[in-house]
Amino acid sequence: MKQPFRNFSGIAAAMPAPNINTDAIIPAAYLRTANADLGKGLFGMLRYDDAGNEKPDFVLNQPPFREAEILFAGENFGCGSSREAAAWALKQFGMRCVFAPSFADIFYENAFRNGLLAGKVAPDALARMVAQAGGATPLFAVDLAAGHVTHADGERMAFEIAPARRDALLRGDDEIDMTLAHRAEIAAFHSAGLAERPWLHAPLARKA
Amino acid sequence: MLRRAATIMTASRPVTLFEKIWLGHLVKSLDDGRDLIFVDRHILQETTSAIAFAGLTRTGRSVLHPEMTIATQDHIVSTEPGRDETTNPQGRELLTLMRHNAYRNRIRHFGVDDPRQGIVHVIGPELGVALPGCVLVCGDSHTSTAGGLGALGIGIGTSEVEHVLATQTLALTRPKTMRITYEGKLQPGTSAKDLILRAIGLFGIAAGQGHAIEYAGEAIAGLPVEARLTICNMSIEIGARLGLIAPDDKTFAYVAGREFAPEGAVLDHALAHWRTLYSAPGARFDKEYTVDCSRIAPQVTWGTTQQDVVGVDDRVPRVDSFPDAARREMAAAAMAYMGVEPGMALEGLPVDVAFIGSCTNARLSDLEAAAAIAKGGKVAPGVRAMVVPGSMSVKRAAEAKGLHEIFRQAGFEWRDAGCSMCVSINEDIVPPGRRAIATSNRNFENRQGPRSRTHLASPAMVAAAALAGHITDIRKADQP
Numbered sequence: 001m002k003q004p005f006r007n008f009s010g011i012a013a014a015m016p017a018p019n020i021n022t023d024a025i026i027p028a029a030y031l032r033t034a035n036a037d038l039g040k041g042l043f044g045m046l047r048y049d050d051a052g053n054e055k056p057d058f059v060l061n062q063p064p065f066r067e068a069e070i071l072f073a074g075e076n077f078g079c080g081s082s083r084e085a086a087a088w089a090l091k092q093f094g095m096r097c098v099f100a101p102s103f104a105d106i107f108y109e110n111a112f113r114n115g116l117l118a119g120k121v122a123p124d125a126l127a128r129m130v131a132q133a134g135g136a137t138p139l140f141a142v143d144l145a146a147g148h149v150t151h152a153d154g155e156r157m158a159f160e161i162a163p164a165r166r167d168a169l170l171r172g173d174d175e176i177d178m179t180l181a182h183r184a185e186i187a188a189f190h191s192a193g194l195a196e197r198p199w200l201h202a203p204l205a206r207k208a
Numbered sequence: 209m210l211r212r213a214a215t216i217m218t219a220s221r222p223v224t225l226f227e228k229i230w231l232g233h234l235v236k237s238l239d240d241g242r243d244l245i246f247v248d249r250h251i252l253q254e255t256t257s258a259i260a261f262a263g264l265t266r267t268g269r270s271v272l273h274p275e276m277t278i279a280t281q282d283h284i285v286s287t288e289p290g291r292d293e294t295t296n297p298q299g300r301e302l303l304t305l306m307r308h309n310a311y312r313n314r315i316r317h318f319g320v321d322d323p324r325q326g327i328v329h330v331i332g333p334e335l336g337v338a339l340p341g342c343v344l345v346c347g348d349s350h351t352s353t354a355g356g357l358g359a360l361g362i363g364i365g366t367s368e369v370e371h372v373l374a375t376q377t378l379a380l381t382r383p384k385t386m387r388i389t390y391e392g393k394l395q396p397g398t399s400a401k402d403l404i405l406r407a408i409g410l411f412g413i414a415a416g417q418g419h420a421i422e423y424a425g426e427a428i429a430g431l432p433v434e435a436r437l438t439i440c441n442m443s444i445e446i447g448a449r450l451g452l453i454a455p456d457d458k459t460f461a462y463v464a465g466r467e468f469a470p471e472g473a474v475l476d477h478a479l480a481h482w483r484t485l486y487s488a489p490g491a492r493f494d495k496e497y498t499v500d501c502s503r504i505a506p507q508v509t510w511g512t513t514q515q516d517v518v519g520v521d522d523r524v525p526r527v528d529s530f531p532d533a534a535r536r537e538m539a540a541a542a543m544a545y546m547g548v549e550p551g552m553a554l555e556g557l558p559v560d561v562a563f564i565g566s567c568t569n570a571r572l573s574d575l576e577a578a579a580a581i582a583k584g585g586k587v588a589p590g591v592r593a594m595v596v597p598g599s600m601s602v603k604r605a606a607e608a609k610g611l612h613e614i615f616r617q618a619g620f621e622w623r624d625a626g627c628s629m630c631v632s633i634n635e636d637i638v639p640p641g642r643r644a645i646a647t648s649n650r651n652f653e654n655r656q657g658p659r660s661r662t663h664l665a666s667p668a669m670v671a672a673a674a675l676a677g678h679i680t681d682i683r684k685a686d687q688p
């Protein structure tokens with residue numbers, strides 16, 4: 001079991017540029033060991049200068065956004081490399097959800113597998129929320145079951161998520177357990193395959 | 209399974225190549241609308257598998273089918289000739305973990321000391337692990353490369369790596385279908401790299417989102433198998449997780465005789481199946497695009513996404529030539545990062561580094577194309593030029609043809625196999641602010657090192673730029 005997703009209120013940071021890729025979310029330099037501090041590495045090249053000092057103009061270096069738990073992002077968020085460390089870095093920083101008009105396919109899967117809510121939103125609604133995040137009170141409430149985000153002043157943005165994904169997040173389902181519930185069917189598929197297409201299902205065997 | 213798929217196919221409507229393979233691997237449709245797909249082949253690499261194995265250990269699960277899985281070390285390995293696991297000290301932890309995890313789980317491991325070591329997407333096809341009609345997965349976004357053989361190559365994240373290790377399946381939303389048809393013939397001086405860059409330039413880096421792409425048309429059918437791998441490799445850069453090309457006699461000839469490929473009666477059986485792998489006439493695609501090959505010049509990127517691309521004889525576009533405000537903003541930022549100006553000619557732009565390598569363009573035919581340009585020439589003073597073969601097998605094959613002599617005499621470094629400067633997670637890095645021309649697939653900010661500037665191009669174009677010291681049009685003048 002994973003942690004079930006709970007409704008919460010938190011700070012949202014806005015990075016509305018389109019096509020933010022996973023190289024930007026977590027630079028390769030943070031991927032050289034299995035236990036890197038990915039939360040520190042999140043948006044590393046944008047966040048720090050060459051000497052490793054924080055760049056004051058970068059949103060996540062500014063209070064209150066250091067505490068952000070929600071990210072408003074532009075279209076095609078998470079494109080590029082399949083590195084799941086992009087989702088881990090967002091989580092380790094403290095982000096619990098990302099809202100964008102669209103997501104790259106692999107990042108989208110990776111997000112949900114790590115309990116990170118990726119909600120698809122209408123561009124115009126997002127633009128209004130981005131403006132609110134830049135205003136005096138960047139505080140928002142996320143309601144997953146209802147499928148919306150509400151600004152402290154009451155303005156509301158709906159997000160789209162497949163009901164099955166929503167329910168899995170709310171329950172904290174473990175994907176592998178869910179699949180292993182079908183283990184008999186998987187085994188049957190494999191043994192039928194041994195007869196029907198042995199070149200794929202027999203053990204990889206080296207030529208004599 | 210196959211029979212069930214066959215019923216689906218004959219029952220209703222003409223189906224696409226992608227759907228034939230997908231349906232042939234459908235274990236069952238899940239209640240949440242996703243499909244549980246059986247995985248025939250799984251390739252592991254060191255940077256995306258360590259945490260997956262740790263997850264298995266934590267939950268007390270084991271690897272279900274180690275005999276359908278192989279592992280290699282490619283991303284963080286040193287490419288210094290004669291290297292071992294310790295040459296790049298920064299890589300030791302992940303390299304050791306890969307070796308140990310493979311050993312403990314009885315998975316075949318082609319590490320830096322193995323003659324078959326190489327980039328995952330190069331060794332998959334090369335070893336006959338990737339086959340037409342198979343579902344192959346790897347924790348790396350360029351797994352679509354195997355689509356060049358007519359396979360479903362699916363790039364996955366680390367949780368999915370763990371999922372496949374534990375279950376030999378993937379739960380996926382079935383992608384929609386998309387076809388890119390190349391009309392006309394490949395022009396002199398252009399290659400597969402130019403075809404795919406042009407498509408990305410025309411349709412954008414998100415065009416394929418949620419789709420499986422089939423590449424078709426006369427120019428594709430005319431391409432040798434290695435060039436088809438180059439095309440499918442960059443499917444992810446057009447937003448798709450999957451890209452494939454219908455296999456044909458060239459494909460079958462390529463596959464036969466490879467180390468793990470079927471032989472004898474099993475091969476005959478396989479061939480009978482492989483010959484059914486094409487999109488039925490009249491099959492409908494959710495999206496259709498066409499590209500006119502007759503107008504494609506050698507492509508060079510000018511910005512920081514692959515859609516920022518033009519012909520080498522063209523200029524950096526004017527910012528106001530982009531229709532929407534967001535794109536104009538991105539273009540301006542990309543130009544500032546790259547140190548180029550609107551309207552500037554790409555030809556003549558000086559380069560500091562020339563990189564020939566990566567899973568896109570480091571197979572034997574790529575090195576041959578580069579060597580044909582490099583032969584008898586000299587790398588321009590001040591330029592670091594390196595050739596990093598995609599696998600140690602490619603390296604040996606190139607040496608058997610004397611390509612290493614050509615490169616070395618011209619002043620190129622001749623390295624051992626690995627990802628190298630494509631991702632710069634090992635010690636091969638473009639210095640800050642320097643300009644590189646590369647045969648790899650990503651020109652993102654900081655990709656080749658902090659503040660590196662990357663122009664993507666074909667192997668011949670990169671070799672020519674290395675000699676000239678600046679971006680140059682291989683179709684012009686007397687190339688050496």
Ligand code: SF4
Nearest residue numbers: 350566567627630631
């Ligand atoms: S060569 Fe580059 S793109 Fe290919 S697998 Fe290695 S890092 Fe990824």
